[in-house]
Amino acid sequence: MHKAGFVSILGNPNAGKSTLLNALLGENLSIISPKAQTTRHRIHGILNAEDYQIVFADTPGLVNPHNKLHESMLSAVESTVADADVFLLVSPLGEDFKNVEILKKIIASEKPILLLLNKIDLSNQDEVAAKIEYWHSELPNAEIMPISALHKFGVENVLERILAHLPESPPYYPKDDVSDRDVRFFVKEIIRQKILTFYKKEIPYSIEVTIEDYIEDPTIDRIFAVIYVERESQKGILIGHQGTALKRVGTEARRSIENFLSKKIFLSLQVKLMKNWRNDEKTLAQFGY
Ligand SMILES: Nc1nc2c(ncn2[C@@H]2O[C@H](COP(=O)(O)OP(=O)(O)OP(=O)(O)O)[C@@H](O)[C@H]2O)c(=O)[nH]1
Ligand SMILES: [Mg+2]
Numbered sequence: 556m557h558k559a560g561f562v563s564i565l566g567n568p569n570a571g572k573s574t575l576l577n578a579l580l581g582e583n584l585s586i587i588s589p590k591a592q593t594t595r596h597r598i599h600g601i602l603n604a605e606d607y608q609i610v611f612a613d614t615p616g617l618v619n620p621h622n623k624l625h626e627s628m629l630s631a632v633e634s635t636v637a638d639a640d641v642f643l644l645v646s647p648l649g650e651d652f653k654n655v656e657i658l659k660k661i662i663a664s665e666k667p668i669l670l671l672l673n674k675i676d677l678s679n680q681d682e683v684a685a686k687i688e689y690w691h692s693e694l695p696n697a698e699i700m701p702i703s704a705l706h707k708f709g710v711e712n713v714l715e716r717i718l719a720h721l722p723e724s725p726p727y728y729p730k731d732d733v734s735d736r737d738v739r740f741f742v743k744e745i746i747r748q749k750i751l752t753f754y755k756k757e758i759p760y761s762i763e764v765t766i767e768d769y770i771e772d773p774t775i776d777r778i779f780a781v782i783y784v785e786r787e788s789q790k791g792i793l794i795g796h797q798g799t800a801l802k803r804v805g806t807e808a809r810r811s812i813e814n815f816l817s818k819k820i821f822l823s824l825q826v827k828l829m830k831n832w833r834n835d836e837k838t839l840a841q842f843g844y
Contacts, residue, residue: 558607559724560640562717565632565661567653568592568616570645571673575704576600576613579714583815584734584741585613586748590759592616593751595624596843597631599735601728608726609717612638617654624833627844629654636660641667641720643713644697645704647674648686667720668697669713676703739766741815746780746808746824750793753804758792761785763832763842777821778812783829783842790826801826 564572568591576585576598584600586593594615602609612635615628642661644652652658661668670690675683683701690699698716702709728735743764751759761784768779784790794801801824809822832838 556606556723557725558718558721559610559726560721561610561612561635561638561727562641562643563612563614563635563639564643564645565614565635565657566616566645566673567647567650568618570616570647570650571704572616572645573613575643575645575671575673575702575710575713576611578704578707578710579609579611580733582733586744586751588748588751588759590751592618592628592760593748595628595631596736597635599728601732601734603726603730603732607718607721608728608730609721610727617652617657619654622833623836623839624844627839632657633660636664639664639666640722641669641717643717644668644670644694645673646670646690648672648678648682662694662696668694669716670694670697670699671704671709671713672699672701673704675701676706676708738816739769742766742769742778742812743780745811745815746782746804749804749808749811750782753800753807754792758784758789761789761833762793763829765842775819775821776816777823779823779825781825781827783827783832785829785831785833787828790828793826 564576566572573585573587573594577583580600580602585598594613598613600611614632614635618625620626620629672686687699700709700712743766746764750762763783765781767781770777784793805822805824809820812820829838
């Protein structure tokens with residue numbers, strides 16, 4: 556018998572959804588950062604075994620939309636709700652869900668829900684017990700599991716429970732696929748992750764990265780990326796005094812990409828202006844949203 560199905564990972568921004576995905580896969584697929592709204596797309600991460608295939612959907616954090624980019628992020632979340640065979644709701648202790656509409660849709664779907672109380676490493680037993688009781692009354696049909704995605708605590712149990720709910724089905728993807736996204740996507744995400752890490756305030760939210768050219772040679776990949784900013788003033792901040800800030804992004808990104816690809820790369824980073832791209836439908840479509 557072969558099992559296969561879709562598992563949607565949902566929760567607030569910064570809940571630890573991508574950390575959990577990577578822990579479940581045993582691989583750093585989705586980018587992680589301490590800042591909210593790190594993930595902007597629906598990303599499939601695929602776990603293959605001889606007798607099952609789990610297609611995890613990592614999703615953007617549930618925000619109430621303030622711009623067209625947010626609207627696209629929210630519809631990416633909603634698209635996974637219809638497909639899911641099992642829901643993983645990731646809720647760090649001390650937080651309630653920020654988007655109640657989605658929660659209602661999930662409950663209405665009557666699919667199994669695993670409510671994962673995340674970041675328990677930052678908490679204590681009393682707090683965890685109180686939160687379990689709270690969710691027990693909010694979602695009486697959910698299975699509640701305390702976990703620490705960061706420390707991979709409880710992750711094996713989550714996998715076990717998913718398998719218990721997974722329907723019998725042939726695989727949805729070829730059994731050697733690990734994602735529905737290509738190398739270019741992960742390369743741009745790694746560059747974005749460095750920007751999320753190194754810059755403050757609005758910069759991480761105002762930029763988009765595109766891969767303009769990707770030339771594969773036997774010993775080296777030559778990657779030409781562009782970082783788009785929303786305002787002229789952000790160019791200077793991104794580049795920094797004598798280019799030092801951008802250089803740091805380039806060096807760190809190159810290292811991480813080489814690690815990800817297990818191959819030497821050349822990385823070119825250019826900064827360009829794309830005014831108000833987060834509210835421009837055409838540009839958003841061009842950027843893949
Ligand atoms: N202490 C602790 N930190 C965690 C845990 N899980 C995730 N984090 C941290 O929480 C932050 C956010 O993690 P992400 O996995 O990027 O969260 P996300 O839910 O994917 O966030 P968005 O993509 O922005 O919606 C990172 O700094 C993680 O290291 C955990 O179990 N314990
Ligand atoms: Mg994420």
